[in-house]
Amino acid sequence: MPVEVIMPKVDMDMASGKIMCWHVAVGDTVEKGDPLFDIETDKAAMEVEAPASGILQHAAPEGSEIPIGKAIAWLYAEGEEVGEQPDSFASVDDNKMPEQQPKAATEPAFGDTNLPPEPAPERETALAGDAGEGVRATPAARRLARDGGVTLAELRGTGPRGRVQASDVRQYLKDLDTVSARATFLPETGALNVTYSKRGEGTPIVMIHGFANDATSWAPLEPSLRHRPLIRIELPGHGKSPRLRIRDFAMLVREVRQTFDALQLDQAHLLGHSLGAALCIALADTREPRLASLNLIAPAGLGPQINGEALNGICKATRAESLGPWLRHLVADEDRITDGYVRLAMQARGDANLRAAQFAMADVLFPDGVQAFDLRAALQRIETPTRILWGKADAIIPWEHALQAPGRVALHLFDRIGHMPQLEAAEEVGKILRSHV
Amino acid sequence: MNAQNKPELRELSYAEAIREAMDIALEDDPSVLLMGEDIGVYGGAFQVTGDLVDKYGTDRVLDTPISELGGAGVAVGAALTGLKPIFEFQFSDFAALAMEQIVNQAAKVRFMLGGSVSVPLVMRFPAGSGTGAAAQHSQSIEAWLGHVPGLKVVQPSTPEDAKGLLLAAVADPDPVMIFEHKILYKMKGHVPEGYYTTPIGKAAVRRAGKDVTIVATSIMVHKAMETAEKLSADGIDAEVIDLRTVRPMDRDTVLDSVRKTGRLVCVYEGVKTLGVGAEISAMVAESDAFDFLDAPIVRLGGAECPIPYNPELEKAVVPQVPDISAAVRDVVQGRV
Known part of the structure; x- marks a missing residue:
């Protein structure tokens, strides 16, 4: 059928x-x-x-x-x-x-129509917004799950006929807190997840998202970039990539490099945000001949400071209420982060193993709120056309790190924009990138 | 007042409390009069009016003929002309005989005459089972009258409220129907001296608890309290709400409690189907308190049959402590 x-x-x-x-x-x-x-x-x-x-x-x-x-x-x-x-x-x-x-x-x-006969009622039940449909749960359990950003499908109900009770949700959230706090998780293995938009032509753009984000974070920018094929790499422990245990920055670079190599591209533009931008620099250091340009949004790796409290807060949050305040640190205009946005973001972070993997990764990459890797020397070596885009109201990584870049790197600094220019100034950032890629 | 020199609380029976309320009303207001069958020299079918006829005379304590429809009609007419009758039925079941006057006249006149008149009428209905009076003398029909806009319907469960609600009813400009449980007439309890009223439309939290809300009416309040005490030994902390008024229903007290406990059991003696508990359940289900429910709502009401004469069967057809206890346990322990 x-x-x-x-x-x-x-x-x-x-x-x-x-x-x-x-x-x-x-x-x-x-x-x-x-x-x-x-x-x-x-x-x-x-x-x-x-x-x-x-x-x-x-x-x-x-x-x-x-x-x-x-x-x-x-x-x-x-x-x-x-x-x-x-x-x-x-x-x-x-x-x-x-x-x-x-x-x-x-x-x-x-x-x-009667053809094809009896289309199978198979549906993507895991899609956001669908979660919990068909699950037996009390109204109170549904309310707690909604508030906690938990999808009911993740839960095991202990009520009659497997019904999810409020106590099940409370216990689940409590367990999550414990898991997050200890950062213990079931490490997985396997290749990183890569998604494509193949409509465009010419040299593809390979995009690497930031920490605690995923490939969907490029969506606001993509309308400006669709003239090129888009290839999005998801970091380990993020999106649909396996929850690898990352031991250090070098291991993370190796994982990304392997994924990049497997794409077998002759030429590519690299676009990265934050940690993803740091990985772009690291990738450029060894794969420079295959790169057409390097585009770095609020890159990590150019100085020691980073807002460890915010990273920690985002990793640990198990419900929309605790995630929201930290997400608002990411932008200059807090109104951009609506409650609906926070709920969706929490839904994307509903998997406890994902949160735990990211928590562990943060501990390795940003111990004690310090960037444990330094790519200033690498950036000095690279000759590929490079531009850095940064919001001057960035509350996660100080924009002044951009001043560490050598003179041939173009700097685009935006007033009243936070850590996510690709969201807050999508049009302007898109225009700049489009004129170069 | 500190605990040491607190005076001993005065206790009256439920029937005495009602008599005292009527005495105060007759004393305070010359337009108040009592009407009903055998309420004079005989003292009332349940001896509630007692010897009030001796104090106020037959002009103000009026024996009516054996015709509920006629008596009720006279009472409605008296109310329309400025008197404040308190009309006693011998049994609440006989309201069926007087429905025209209660439903089509008393409840409607104010509306149909654009508010130019009101019907300051009080009707007292001895109600409920447990006396071996069988099918035609044991019903709990508060939901019938609770369905009629224009009427207020109360069900006092304690002597204190029996007096307070009766005085509130006398003070009310519109018809108030009071359902008094026959088994409660002999129940003793603290009754404050003098004039006071118990607000119509306000439920009472008889016992605070966190695990489950039991909303009960009339005699079921006492069964619910007994159940709650028994269950507390097993660590189940039930909140018991005495609804007190069927119409208008106290939405806030019930919803606040359900938001707190997340579980609701309704206990009432009237027939379960289309009864008071159905209204309480629907009120919760339609409100934001719905999102706090962590178990299905459970109703315990009278069986779907006339009250039997056989004393064992009579007990079996209305909720008893073991029934309430089992239902509450099931709800709290997640078995329903």
Whole structure:
């Protein structure tokens, strides 16, 4: 039976998504977890992975906007008979929200046709916002989980018929605190997670996100960079990368370098933020011939100071209430960090093992609130065109570290912008980068 | 006042407290009069009016003929012309005979005449089972009248409240229905001297607790209290709320308690289905307190049958301490 691919819900307010591009042609085979298509919502662009392995059929046309939960394609097994092409896909009228638009009998939606037969109801239940659906839980447990940024699916219920009780959530949060405090976690092994947006042409941009972030943090900047293929590397213990135990900065560099080498690129632009920018410098030190440019946003590694308290706070936070105040340290304009943003960020940090891995990593890389690695000498050696972009209201790493850079490095310093110019000054940062990459 | 020279608290029975309230009302206000079947020389079906006829005479303590509809009609008419009748039914079940006057007249007149008149009428209903009076003399019908806008419906559970709510009812410009549990008439308790009122529409927290909220009415308050004391030995800390007023219901007290405990058990003697507990449950489910519930809401009410004559069966069809105890345990210990 073919597996239905549905328009996923990737953020909480999302009612529909636009299919930007398919990474796989109709009739081609895709492996589960491979990038399958890019979507754009009114807030962000995002890559979505294949929910299963199979042959792509009946893909909705690029550019079409489809309500969440509706079919956009089917994945068939090898040799499976392919059903007829559906008449049309469920679409979104530009002026109407999908819930106000009952499916008219005259306009058969894709899911209503009898082909392909019985589309499997498989859904990406792990997607943000979906978490907890179908879980048996008391209202009190749901409220505590919501407040604590915990997804109910992570919990084991001890109530009747496995119902999650308030006490289960409390115990879980307590355990998390203990885990975070001790920074013990189950180390994993394996290759780092890499995601792609292949729409652009020319020299690809390889992007490395910052500490306690993940590949989705590039979303605000991506509209400016889509003329190039985008390749996002996720750090160990971050996003969907394995929770490796990082022993020192050198090991982290090795992991990133291996991942970069495996991409087998002749030429690439490097773009990094904070710790990711430090890794870009380290990568450039040994892979310079393959680099077209080096783009560093608020890079680590150019001085000893770092706001260890904020890093510690972000790592330890197990609920939106405790994460919010620290996230607001990341920006100059605190209003940018809405409660909704914090909740989503906490949802992304819902995995206790992720938090523990990051806590351990922070302990190694930034012991006692000091940057334990120094890339000033490396930056002196590099000849690749390099620019540094930094907000002068950065409360995590002092922007004055930028002044350590040699004269040939271009400096772009933004007033009233914090540690995340790619979020707070996305347009301006995008413009600068676009004119160079 | 310190504990050493605190005077001994005066105790009265529930029936005596009601009689004292009526005495005060008759004394204070010449427009107050008592009406009902056999309330004069006989002293009332449950001897609640007692010898008040001797003190106030037959003009103010009025025996009415054996016609509830007629008596209630006279009472409504008297109220409309400025008197303040306190009308006694022999059994609350007989309200069925007087429903036209209660529901279609007393409750409606103020609304239908644009507020130009009111009906300062008090009706007293001896209610509930436990006396072996069988199907037609043992019901708890407060939910019938609680369904009617224009009526206020109270259920005192203590002598102190029986007096306070009756005096509050007399002072109220609109019809107030008082359901007095027959088994409670002999119950003794502290009753303050003189005039005071117990607010209509305000529940009382009889026992503070943190694990579960038991909202009970009338005689069930006492069963809930007994249950709570028993369960406290096992480490279950129940909060007991005496609802006191069925209409208008005290939303804040109930919701605050549920927000605190996260669990709700409703206990009432009226038939469970479509009863007072259904309203309490729905009130919680519709409110923000819903998000604090950590167990399904449980109702314990009367069985879906007429009250039987057989004394064992009569006990079996209304919630008893072991039933409440088992239900509360199940809720607190996560078995439902």
